[in-house]
Amino acid sequence: MKNYVLTSVLVGSVLVLSACKPVDWAEQKWNSAFNQSKDEKVEEKNDHKQHHAEQNDQNEEKPTQTDEEKEQTQQKDLPWLNDTVTVSGDGKAVVQNLNDMLIVANKERNLPADYEPVDLVIPNVPFPFKEDLPKKKLRKEAAASIELLFKGAEEQGLQLLAQSGYRSYDTQVSIFAYNAQQYGEEKANQTSAQPGQSEHQTGLSLDVTSPEVNYDLVEKFGETKEGKWLAENAYQYGFIIRYPKGKEDVTGYKYEPWHLRYVGKEHAKEIHDRGVTLEEYLKKP
Numbered sequence: 001m002k003n004y005v006l007t008s009v010l011v012g013s014v015l016v017l018s019a020c021k022p023v024d025w026a027e028q029k030w031n032s033a034f035n036q037s038k039d040e041k042v043e044e045k046n047d048h049k050q051h052h053a054e055q056n057d058q059n060e061e062k063p064t065q066t067d068e069e070k071e072q073t074q075q076k077d078l079p080w081l082n083d084t085v086t087v088s089g090d091g092k093a094v095v096q097n098l099n100d101m102l103i104v105a106n107k108e109r110n111l112p113a114d115y116e117p118v119d120l121v122i123p124n125v126p127f128p129f130k131e132d133l134p135k136k137k138l139r140k141e142a143a144a145s146i147e148l149l150f151k152g153a154e155e156q157g158l159q160l161l162a163q164s165g166y167r168s169y170d171t172q173v174s175i176f177a178y179n180a181q182q183y184g185e186e187k188a189n190q191t192s193a194q195p196g197q198s199e200h201q202t203g204l205s206l207d208v209t210s211p212e213v214n215y216d217l218v219e220k221f222g223e224t225k226e227g228k229w230l231a232e233n234a235y236q237y238g239f240i241i242r243y244p245k246g247k248e249d250v251t252g253y254k255y256e257p258w259h260l261r262y263v264g265k266e267h268a269k270e271i272h273d274r275g276v277t278l279e280e281y282l283k284k285p
Contacts, residue, residue, distance in 0.1 A: 126161050
């Protein structure tokens, strides 16, 4: 009887222990899975931190552009002087980028005789004459900007008048012939353009004056309040003093403080800040 009881107890213990094993196993598996998931999240978080750290390192290591590199980037698409002319049969360099706001006409670069901008308009600015002559006209973008410039001058108590804008090729023929007859061709070449070489034909240039110089186009204009204001502020409206003092060897013309040339605000600021001419600005490095 005692042996039977002892055997029953032993068998029951074994069954109880056997029944407990799956529970222990499941608990171990659950704990293992939970701990693994937790470890994976920690690892993922650490990987995320490391990724951001690597990105920050890359950003810190990336070199910043120097002023010279920025300038080269900004100017990489400029219409360089040598790239915007073709040589005709008579050996003349003929300008090709006729509609470009940075077009250059000078003693070495000729405009076609039949070239006339298609968007010429008369700006709403004062002139010392009432007739609606072609020389009142400018290209549309330049005309809108000159109106703002005149308004800015007026707000400073200055009195500007527009004297001469667009001139056709044929008009320039007459002007140069008159100057050559009056002063001789050599002197005429210093102050007047040959036909096809005048910036006025582009519709982007305007001669301005003031009552202080009796509406004349004279060097003394540069000493007036209006002339000084233009030299300091014209670039803010997209204009430059096209023929500055001391640059005669570059431009081919004497100092003309009255001659404004539209190039757009961005380029006008660069030219003004660097103290260069349009030719120097567009000379390929």
